[in-house]
Ligand SMILES: Nc1nc2c(c(=O)[nH]1)N[C@H]1C(S)=C(S)[C@@H](COP(=O)(O)OP(=O)(O)OC[C@H]3O[C@@H](n4cnc5c(=O)[nH]c(N)nc54)[C@H](O)[C@@H]3O)O[C@H]1N2
Ligand SMILES: Nc1nc2c(c(=O)[nH]1)N[C@H]1C(S)=C(S)[C@@H](COP(=O)(O)OP(=O)(O)OC[C@H]3O[C@@H](n4cnc5c(=O)[nH]c(N)nc54)[C@H](O)[C@@H]3O)O[C@H]1N2
Ligand code: SF4
């Protein structure tokens with residue numbers, strides 16, 4: 086490949102670490118290659134397997150290249166953009182006229198850029214509804230809820246850099262950074278561990294995080310392999326152990342009394358909650374020896390700087406908010422907040438999930454997390470936008486899918502794949518089939534697009550510019566090399582066109598920078614940023630005025646709650662909605678692989694990534710395998726009350742006895758046919774991490790090409 090064009094500096098399109106990479110254009114439009122970016126701010130040139138393979142899907146033969154419209158026979162046919170736009174605008178107007186604006190739902194995308202998500206949520210609000218959401222609902226919604234209400238902001242309290250330099254103990258609960266945030270793990274956490282930091286992993290499954298720190302081979306680190314859904318009792322043991330020790334040995338300083346007195350509220354509530362808590366019975370329920378949990382408590386309480394990392398294993402439960410609140414409790418009573426190397430840190434998932442939330446693509450908040458039902462905040466945004474914003478929070482995406490066909494008649498999906506990603510997927514498919522109108526804007530034909538009336542072909546990340554916000558709140562610029570397929574459009578081009586056709590004004594933007602300039606006006610924490618100031622390093626938010634550097638860690642002097650205090654609140658155990666019984670005696674949990682990504686639309690098409698694990702599998706513990714008579718590598722049927730899938734059994738001690746572990750990445754054998762549609766009451770996040778299941782053996786041979794059920 087030779088080309089006169091210079092490579093462009095941009096950001097990896099997979100996870101929220103935000104690694105800088107370069108894209109080298111070739112002579113032909115699709116001929117793009119990955120190149121390292123040696124002094125990229127986050128990764129300093131390092132890259133994981135996905136970043137290195139990211140360009141593989143840009144010119145994939147399956148790319149959507151032209152708009153598709155469903156014809157009278159229910160088949161898709163190629164259409165012109167003019168036809169597609171006319172159809173969309175007519176349907177949007179018809180639905181509003183027939184049913185009112187809340188009959189539409191809008192799904193924003195954590196795979197696309199800030200400017201584009203900003204436009205989509207503005208479009209929804211101009212249309213007259215707050216029914217706009219993104220995949221954070223299925224991801225860290227509960228974490229964000231707990232962090233926002235108890236500390237102030239729904240983001241990592243610290244940054245990868247200060248954690249690398251100052252953290253002495255990494256408490257990693259329900260997160261697998263070794264595979265899901267590989268460069269954060271290798272470039273940051275592992276460096277600190279090499280210099281002596283300790284790792285406590287709390288996870289039912291052994292994975293690359295376990296192996297990367299050799300957790301099981303040293304006395305320094307610990308892996309607490311708990312039963313799914315028992316994180317509250319486990320943390321209550323930790324909290325009670327610390328309280329008890331402090332009562333007997335106050336001089337050891339396991340509790341930070343001064344911090345509690347000056348910077349927190351609610352400590353008495355925690356003490357009362359734990360007063361009658363039975364540690365022995367709880368340890369039994371967790372399936373972890375009590376002494377191991379007590380030892381971990383000691384390690385956390387005696388570390389100079391201890392940081393908690395929290396992931397999907399905590400957030401994706403019906404008690405997700407409580408799970409994270411208990412982590413906040415632990416950090417607050419030990420004074421592990423407001424300093425470098427500490428905190429409660431959700432490693433955000435998608436490349437731009439942080440930014441998609443920041444720019445207001447959620448049903449209850451406007452850009453900068455200003456509440457839609459806060460009159461003053463809403464009016465300040467209305468002043469810039471020039472139209473009235475509905476003042477009631479809208480529906481979340483999981484609620485929108487559930488209302489499909491009932492109160493919700495139409496859906497605009499930009500870069501999400503709910504038929505694969507939402508729980509109880511068979512019902513989601515049924516319900517989306519009941520919609521009167523659905524647009525899907527994607528780069529590939531997806532399981533969701535199969536139900537659409539119109540499909541719009543978007544360009545990929547490598548083809549366009551904009552900004553994305555990574556897990557430690559760093560806003561960075563992406564730069565594109567231009568379109569690979571002439572008839573595709575950038576997401577922002579599609580949204581400006583739809584917006585102008587609908588409203589004649591307010592969507593007339595020629596380039597991403599113009600959109601960013603408007604975003605800054607309505608998003609206080611981005612107000613001090615411009616494309617020039619972002620440069621190649623990017624800027625952390627909050628950045629209120631030009632010249633602000635942003636904060637590497639939050640809450641040095643006070644929390645951003647109304648009282649300025651950090652909120653402690655004891656929580657009681659709520660077991661998962663479904664627990665094992667005679668009919669479904671196993672606990673099913675689902676999580677991810679390093680070489681695959683979410684619903685697999687990109688990773689299964691990437692030869693380098695797909696080669697390693699081309700199909701789904703289920704991990705079964707050797708004791709369970711013996712009881713069921715399962716051989717390693719045999720195909721089994723895995724079923725729950727909602728559906729069944731057929732997949733290969735891996736017999737391994739990586740999982741716990743009684744717990745089966747599978748992944749959501751593959752359409753044939755889609756794990757979400759089994760998962761339970763039960764939501765955390767407050768954050769509305771589904772319980773992906775615990776359902777009751779059963780295995781059947783001696784099934785018919787599998788024809789992979791035919792898919793499952
Ligand atoms: N390679 C790769 N990277 C990714 C993604 C991907 O699909 N592939 N997706 C991105 C996205 S969107 C996200 S949100 C992040 C997610 O990154 P993580 O938060 O790491 O998500 P998971 O791998 O789903 O789950 C983390 C761990 O939770 C454990 N777990 C399951 N049930 C429980 C439980 O009840 N309690 C506890 N304590 N642990 C439990 C699982 O065994 C797993 O090891 O990754 C991002 N990065
Ligand atoms: N069982 C189970 N289910 C889960 C989870 C789990 O742990 N277990 N995790 C949940 C989590 S954390 C998440 S975040 C969700 C993810 O759920 P989704 O967001 O629905 O899943 P993705 O596969 O990330 O979908 C992104 C879509 O965007 C498209 N896309 C990529 N780039 C572009 C672009 O530039 N423009 C446009 N228009 N489209 C683009 C992709 O092709 C893909 O179809 O899944 C959830 N589902
Ligand atoms: S760690 Fe995340 S952002 Fe970095 S290269 Fe890997 S997938 Fe991309």
Ligand SMILES: [Mo]
Pocket residue numbers: 220223224225434435
């Ligand atoms: Mo996610």
